[in-house]
Amino acid sequence: MSQQRLDDLLDDLWSGQERVTQAEIHRRAVAADMPADLLTRITAMPEGEYAVDEAAELLGGTAG
Known part of the structure:
Protein backbone atom coordinates (compact mmCIF):
# COMPACT_ATOMS: atom_id res chain seq x y z
CA MET A 1 0.00 0.00 0.00
CA SER A 2 1.31 3.42 -0.79
CA GLN A 3 2.05 5.80 2.05
CA GLN A 4 0.35 8.56 0.09
CA ARG A 5 -2.90 6.60 -0.12
CA LEU A 6 -2.99 6.15 3.67
CA ASP A 7 -2.12 9.80 4.27
CA ASP A 8 -4.86 10.90 1.86
CA LEU A 9 -7.40 8.74 3.72
CA LEU A 10 -6.34 10.21 7.07
CA ASP A 11 -6.48 13.77 5.73
CA GLY A 48 -12.84 4.94 20.79
CA GLU A 49 -12.04 8.28 19.23
CA TYR A 50 -8.70 9.31 17.79
CA ALA A 51 -6.99 12.53 16.80
CA VAL A 52 -5.30 12.32 13.41
CA ASP A 53 -1.80 12.09 14.91
CA GLU A 54 -2.85 9.20 17.17
CA ALA A 55 -4.36 7.26 14.27
CA ALA A 56 -1.40 7.99 11.99
CA GLU A 57 0.99 6.65 14.62
CA LEU A 58 -1.01 3.44 15.05
CA LEU A 59 -1.52 2.90 11.32
CA GLY A 60 1.86 3.97 10.01
CA GLY A 61 0.79 7.19 8.31
CA THR A 62 2.44 10.57 8.42
CA ALA A 63 -0.65 12.81 8.36
CA GLY A 64 -1.16 15.13 11.24
Whole structure:
Protein backbone atom coordinates (compact mmCIF):
# COMPACT_ATOMS: atom_id res chain seq x y z
CA MET A 1 0.00 0.00 0.00
CA SER A 2 1.31 3.42 -0.79
CA GLN A 3 2.05 5.80 2.05
CA GLN A 4 0.35 8.56 0.09
CA ARG A 5 -2.90 6.60 -0.12
CA LEU A 6 -2.99 6.15 3.67
CA ASP A 7 -2.12 9.80 4.27
CA ASP A 8 -4.86 10.90 1.86
CA LEU A 9 -7.40 8.74 3.72
CA LEU A 10 -6.34 10.21 7.07
CA ASP A 11 -6.48 13.77 5.73
CA ASP A 12 -9.94 13.16 4.31
CA LEU A 13 -11.25 11.56 7.53
CA TRP A 14 -10.16 14.44 9.75
CA SER A 15 -11.21 17.24 7.42
CA GLY A 16 -13.06 19.62 9.74
CA GLN A 17 -13.06 17.22 12.69
CA GLU A 18 -10.85 16.92 15.75
CA ARG A 19 -11.54 13.25 16.55
CA VAL A 20 -12.88 10.28 14.59
CA THR A 21 -14.04 6.91 15.92
CA GLN A 22 -12.32 3.64 15.14
CA ALA A 23 -15.58 2.44 13.55
CA GLU A 24 -15.69 5.44 11.20
CA ILE A 25 -12.04 4.97 10.24
CA HIS A 26 -12.78 1.33 9.38
CA ARG A 27 -15.97 2.17 7.46
CA ARG A 28 -14.22 4.79 5.33
CA ALA A 29 -11.19 2.55 4.71
CA VAL A 30 -13.47 -0.23 3.45
CA ALA A 31 -15.32 2.26 1.22
CA ALA A 32 -11.98 3.47 -0.14
CA ASP A 33 -11.01 -0.15 -0.94
CA MET A 34 -7.89 0.04 1.20
CA PRO A 35 -5.68 -3.08 1.43
CA ALA A 36 -6.44 -5.91 3.83
CA ASP A 37 -3.32 -5.28 5.95
CA LEU A 38 -4.53 -1.75 6.74
CA LEU A 39 -8.05 -2.97 7.53
CA THR A 40 -6.52 -5.51 9.93
CA ARG A 41 -4.55 -2.77 11.69
CA ILE A 42 -7.68 -0.61 11.97
CA THR A 43 -9.68 -3.52 13.39
CA ALA A 44 -6.94 -4.05 16.00
CA MET A 45 -7.25 -0.44 17.22
CA PRO A 46 -9.08 -0.12 20.54
CA GLU A 47 -12.59 1.25 20.13
CA GLY A 48 -12.84 4.94 20.79
CA GLU A 49 -12.04 8.28 19.23
CA TYR A 50 -8.70 9.31 17.79
CA ALA A 51 -6.99 12.53 16.80
CA VAL A 52 -5.30 12.32 13.41
CA ASP A 53 -1.80 12.09 14.91
CA GLU A 54 -2.85 9.20 17.17
CA ALA A 55 -4.36 7.26 14.27
CA ALA A 56 -1.40 7.99 11.99
CA GLU A 57 0.99 6.65 14.62
CA LEU A 58 -1.01 3.44 15.05
CA LEU A 59 -1.52 2.90 11.32
CA GLY A 60 1.86 3.97 10.01
CA GLY A 61 0.79 7.19 8.31
CA THR A 62 2.44 10.57 8.42
CA ALA A 63 -0.65 12.81 8.36
CA GLY A 64 -1.16 15.13 11.24
